[in-house]
Amino acid sequence: MLETLIVGASGYTGAELAAYLRRHPEVNIKGLMVSAQSADAGKIFSDLHPQLKGLVDLPLQPLTNVAEAAKGVDVVFLATAHEVSHDLAPQFLAAGCVVFDLSGAFRVDSPEFYTRYYGFTHQHGDWLKKAVYGLAEWQTEKLKQAQLVAVAGCYPTASQLALKPLVDAGLLDVQQWPVINAVSGVSGAGRKASMTTSFCEVSLQPYGVFTHRHQPEIAEHLGIPVIFTPHLGNFPRGILATITCRLKPGVGEEEVNTAFYNAYHNKPLVRVYEKGMPALKSVIGQPFCDIGFAIDGQHIIVVSAEDNLLKGAAAQAVQCMNLRFGFNETQSLL
Ligand SMILES: NC(=O)C1=CN([C@@H]2O[C@H](COP(=O)(O)OP(=O)(O)OC[C@H]3O[C@@H](n4cnc5c(N)ncnc54)[C@H](OP(=O)(O)O)[C@@H]3O)[C@@H](O)[C@H]2O)C=CC1
Numbered sequence: 001m002l003e004t005l006i007v008g009a010s011g012y013t014g015a016e017l018a019a020y021l022r023r024h025p026e027v028n029i030k031g032l033m034v035s036a037q038s039a040d041a042g043k044i045f046s047d048l049h050p051q052l053k054g055l056v057d058l059p060l061q062p063l064t065n066v067a068e069a070a071k072g073v074d075v076v077f078l079a080t081a082h083e084v085s086h087d088l089a090p091q092f093l094a095a096g097c098v099v100f101d102l103s104g105a106f107r108v109d110s111p112e113f114y115t116r117y118y119g120f121t122h123q124h125g126d127w128l129k130k131a132v133y134g135l136a137e138w139q140t141e142k143l144k145q146a147q148l149v150a151v152a153g154c155y156p157t158a159s160q161l162a163l164k165p166l167v168d169a170g171l172l173d174v175q176q177w178p179v180i181n182a183v184s185g186v187s188g189a190g191r192k193a194s195m196t197t198s199f200c201e202v203s204l205q206p207y208g209v210f211t212h213r214h215q216p217e218i219a220e221h222l223g224i225p226v227i228f229t230p231h232l233g234n235f236p237r238g239i240l241a242t243i244t245c246r247l248k249p250g251v252g253e254e255e256v257n258t259a260f261y262n263a264y265h266n267k268p269l270v271r272v273y274e275k276g277m278p279a280l281k282s283v284i285g286q287p288f289c290d291i292g293f294a295i296d297g298q299h300i301i302v303v304s305a306e307d308n309l310l311k312g313a314a315a316q317a318v319q320c321m322n323l324r325f326g327f328n329e330t331q332s333l334l
């Protein structure tokens, strides 16, 4: 039985982690943590997240001393902001825990990237090198040895799962950079109140144009440049990415079908459509990323859909844990 901690359990992805882990037969939730200053410290988790009433009724504990909190713990999930994960992960790793970090703090092996896109100085270049990028379908072998898993970002998961089969099979004319337009629900911004995510402020709007940190995360792990434009939509959860690219001359439906089949025929959490396009309603509350595509001459449009809190965060983190410890990949997810 793995003893686990969820740090950031009052937040959206922390709550989804608790929902999965409570029904995992190989896992015990040892503690649900919030910050030392949290107004929620001492409250009962399920009073904040009543969907889990009677199922997870543990108290939210303030994280005051990492060494103390790590005692007897095998696995830690960090569902915390990037800077918080940056500080906490090395401490839990030093205490011998395996860490699954849902933030972006260890996803790209370049301290300069963090200065430029995250606005803080990265102090843990050693862990940046050792971290395994948690895009589960593509890192299965590396995950088996990982001490620190940097679970892939929500938009990067939807984008890369759609593009990687085509890139790796050499089917794209990469002179034309793939253009990724993605829309996210508001839960992507976390549970904390802010003016931009306030009910009456949200409609449908692009943001972070040419500057969003997920553009270099996607490009780095895909190995080719991309243009990425995120949009905030007025719905609670889900990401839909519409990706336009150019195929090499002579590449058609058969080659594209083969590439997707080879990539995902034995990957239970990616569903490739034979016809039609994915919709958010098919993935909300589900751990899947759904993918569809259409071809017109050399043009291809690939569409991917996921629940940002699940395949974009908590479900993928649990999937990575399952792969890391040799459990069934979809244990407690389906
Ligand atoms: N939301 C999404 O769709 C996705 C989020 N992510 C990433 O996952 C992480 C969590 O996101 P999300 O769940 O949305 O965030 P939330 O804002 O909903 O939750 C963050 C949690 O962290 C807690 N927290 C803050 N500081 C500390 C601290 N020092 N020690 C312990 N706990 C702390 C907060 O509680 P309190 O302040 O009360 O202590 C809160 O419970 C982020 O890094 C995010 O970028 C990744 C993919 C998708």
Ligand SMILES: CC(=O)N[C@@H](CCC(=O)OP(=O)(O)O)C(=O)O
Pocket: 102, 103, 104, 152, 153, 154, 155, 184, 185, 186, 187, 188, 189, 190, 230, 232
């Ligand atoms: C709608 C919204 O604000 N989305 C967030 C991305 C989600 C997230 O938390 O980012 P990571 O996946 O990198 O952790 C944003 O654009 O910053």
